[in-house]
Amino acid sequence: MREITFAQACNEALRHELQRDSSVFMIGEDIAHYGGMFRVTDGLMAEFGEDRIIDTPISESGFLGMALGAALAGKRPVAELMFIDFSLVAMDQILNNIAKTHYMSGGAAKVPLTIVTQGGGYKGAAAQHSQMLEALFLHVPGIKVVTPSTPADAKGLLSASIRDDNPVLFIEHKQLLNLKGHVPEGEHLVPLGSAHVIQPGTDVTVLTYSYTVQLCRNVVQELSSFGVSVELVDLRSLNPLDWDTISQSVTKTHRVLIVHESHKRCGVGVDLAAQIQEQLFDELDAPIGICSAADVPIPFAAGLESEVLPTESRIRKAILEVMGREV
Amino acid sequence: MREITFAQACNEALRHELQRDSSVFMIGEDIAHYGGMFRVTDGLMAEFGEDRIIDTPISESGFLGMALGAALAGKRPVAELMFIDFSLVAMDQILNNIAKTHYMSGGAAKVPLTIVTQGGGYKGAAAQHSQMLEALFLHVPGIKVVTPSTPADAKGLLSASIRDDNPVLFIEHKQLLNLKGHVPEGEHLVPLGSAHVIQPGTDVTVLTYSYTVQLCRNVVQELSSFGVSVELVDLRSLNPLDWDTISQSVTKTHRVLIVHESHKRCGVGVDLAAQIQEQLFDELDAPIGICSAADVPIPFAAGLESEVLPTESRIRKAILEVMGREV
């Protein structure tokens, strides 16, 4: 199979869905004439026209409100938020309106709206351009959250997100956009809510998603040569969550580490840890570990940023800690 | 000691701080001429003038940005957000700016800014006027979160919040505003980060805050007559957290239930549960329970809302479950 980048894989999914369903259209900043800050929408305006690939003013609250209205009027809008950090200027549209409309309408209104955004750190983009804010969207009910880690999953999950009848937040990680991988041509769907066991193992379960999957892969590989057998699970979507895969894995290994890049307090790590101990208390041989960003804003300088975000060495240490081994 | 309402206690704290420190001022909607939607600022304009008690347009992002600038220029602004639900139109100012400025400036800038807001359900205010969004403010570092449950604590914590050199979100619960209680006259301070053990007990620890403290009080009382000894802890502030009190209690009872009104996923319950199992795994005799709102938007009809929010009967059931008793 040919290799393409994560960004190209997203581009393919968008093109495929735009071709397939005339009710799909895109709206966002610099996505049409320029082709997107990260080239994710490259060439789409040329193919589908300015009517379906729409450049907007710097008005995130405005264009997300429009996307909601368009969805209610029967379209399947895909809105691009250039950085997930900018979601905060549009949070009322996202959490008070887009997320709640289906429920508030007693089911009468459907909101098939995908928000494609880009987030994450490790690039010196500092406190306002490095966040992974998925937890905010998980806390307030009504929006699905999808976090692919490979080009193939990006394509399959983005197509599935656009076809979903609900609001979906699709998060690209800035460190993944140029990552290359094998990606099926043509139609490719990965259902929302299905985790992927990257490597089966018996000693400890590592649950992760998005860019930290790549970091964990390296660590797990390395540890296997020391006889540590890690079951590495890429969650792929955080809402819906693939609870079956999680619980099967925990029931097998009895030890769990959750790795993510966002902050710890009220984040995904504590969310999963609490649910696991609630459901599978007697299965646990050790406290569930969480390896996440420290609870400080993301600093700029390289030496500071790498102190705050998960690194391979901190992940390795955390795995060994969960296993009760000397670090 | 005389009894006054929660709203009056807040009003006293505001008046006290405005008298004490000329750099304190207030800004918000309908707080000056009208005296506040919930009478919390009643009479303050008459006493301190229009220059210090400032009515604003319906521009939450605008006036919170102004409060940040005023804090940087040496004032101690107190901004009122009429409903915590409306924080979502100002989230960029709160989480990307107010919360991050001190850290991003390397400590050079201080932001002594208090946001007083009102939240919570049980009143048929429906999906956009019933939320308790504290988890969002706990996830992104840089803002303290204070959640009093009694008039006396409201006064003491509000004074302490205003004197704190950091951004503080102070949440009044709509069900508490008219609650009466004994409140010290004159200066009264309750330090941020100190939990209050309402009732010592030996069988199970219940951690809660804000309005659900009142629900838990009733349940705990009732259970004590059945021989169940609950240690009821009012956390009072969620950041900073009084970890010492929590860990002492868990070490004593070995069983924990966390009760709160907001949603479960990435909420305060999972946050505390994960931290407790991480730190005190061997102390736990049972899975930590969480009794929270269901993960659905808050519905309007009485019979639906009470199905979603914690009730005394659900809290009772959850306590007994944590104790492994037949329900």
Add this chain to the structure above:
Amino acid sequence: MESPSAESFLRQMATLQALERELTTLSQSGRLRGSLHLAQGQEAVPAGACAALQPSDYLTATYRGHGYVLAKGCSLDGVLAEILGKATGLACGKGGKMHLFDLSHGLLGTNGIVGAGVGSVVGAALTAKMDRNGRVGLTVFGDGAINQGHVHEAMNMAALYQLPVIFLCENNLYAEMTPLHRSHGNVNLLERASSYGMDAIQVDGNDPFKVYEVVKKAVDLGRSGGGPTFIEALTYRTVGHYQADAGTSYRTLEEIEEWRQNSPIKRLSARIGPDAEKIIDEADELVHEAVERALGSPDPDPATALQGVFA
């Protein structure tokens, strides 16, 4: 489309008046939960505006928007049942007064967040332009809402893309308890709207014919590809902001009384003459019966509370 008759306008306005009278009683007796935002004195704006719309045109309104919802043609029974939290309500009791939806009548929602529904209508109008189906969208909001950033963003985009949108601003002189001169650097709202590049016009909001006329013109402009229009309808809420506000601590009794005398229902009744009373009585009866039906409707099954977050 011809302008409706005076009788027809009065019927619409009297229905809203009757509805609000019934709701006030229900609220006072505790049978209606939560806050209740009344539109008394403002009845002519929804009546006039919605008469210029087709059922397939789009609408968003506010917490004070039930008059628009009815005038747009949504079922009185469905609206009342929703306001009372019944299983038979438009949203099965989940939405409540502030969250009325009826897609079959183009109603994309009333909203509890000031200004938040404005973008939705602009987006729906975008689809109308894409599909060249001749629909327009109307969004109503208050003089206070115009200070919310979202409204500004949405107005600019409607003008930019030349979308068929009517921005109907009900200027009732107050946002909650705050008068315009204490919330607007410049109280001339037309200047603000026209600065985005759209027509902006003021109208006597207490005259349904005049409201109909300007909205009709804006609708025609929108349908023919001429882009958005901003309409400022001057009106007055003769009651408090919501049930717990008497409305008298920030306005003089004289001011209120003057507007009461000038109320659209009074004005129109005088014009119609003796027949007016009959129309009003009929509306009262119609609404009263609907209230009885709604009160007798079943409550939602509690289990439904936990369902329906996702489609």
Add this chain to the structure above:
Amino acid sequence: MESPSAESFLRQMATLQALERELTTLSQSGRLRGSLHLAQGQEAVPAGACAALQPSDYLTATYRGHGYVLAKGCSLDGVLAEILGKATGLACGKGGKMHLFDLSHGLLGTNGIVGAGVGSVVGAALTAKMDRNGRVGLTVFGDGAINQGHVHEAMNMAALYQLPVIFLCENNLYAEMTPLHRSHGNVNLLERASSYGMDAIQVDGNDPFKVYEVVKKAVDLGRSGGGPTFIEALTYRTVGHYQADAGTSYRTLEEIEEWRQNSPIKRLSARIGPDAEKIIDEADELVHEAVERALGSPDPDPATALQGVFA
């Protein structure tokens, strides 16, 4: 305050030019992290505007705002060290290029979120009015930022409270890659600003004297209690939006070339004559030495990363 001399303006502008040249080299060689937003071609606006301010006046600027920071009097060494993530930087390496703070020079922050710094300056100006200390606040933002709701809210409030604020809009014809006519319903920005109830004026942003003059007038107005002013400075970014954008895919080479010929440094140098070269050389040297010093400064202690969330 007298207008600075041409030489003094050129020195300021050449310093910015030299800084950006050095930063470009550092970025290309990988010694500078993250994205780099250059202001080449726009040097006259910060030079002219900040000359009209006192050190105690307030300022917020954008990701492209380092020229303002320097012209406001902040230390070149502190700025450079911060941009390079050094312990000696204004923010000890935590903030970086987009987050420069220096309260001792009234700098309340540059900002990475479009439009987000506007409210801060309005708030600082509010305190100046409260304390009657005669200070003013200036906030600079782009033609694109004016479409952000927050900016609208803040402008209305500055007009409402009659605060001493200068809203300085650098109209460089593009927001990232989008020209005004594809983002504004009406490209006349003065109409929008004046609709809030404030003076609005356009100026040739490539002439520091003219910029100085209008800003000075606005400052005087603010200091004397006359409220805010909006200034649109017409200018052009002769480079890409940021280091990874050549700036040529959405603009013609002719357009860029024309503005390059018309660049403020070229224009001012021609006016000054032979002495200009010397001034520019001196600035180059000054900046180069500062860069060397910054590069030689210590990196922050990693442990500090986990400290300082709260005061």
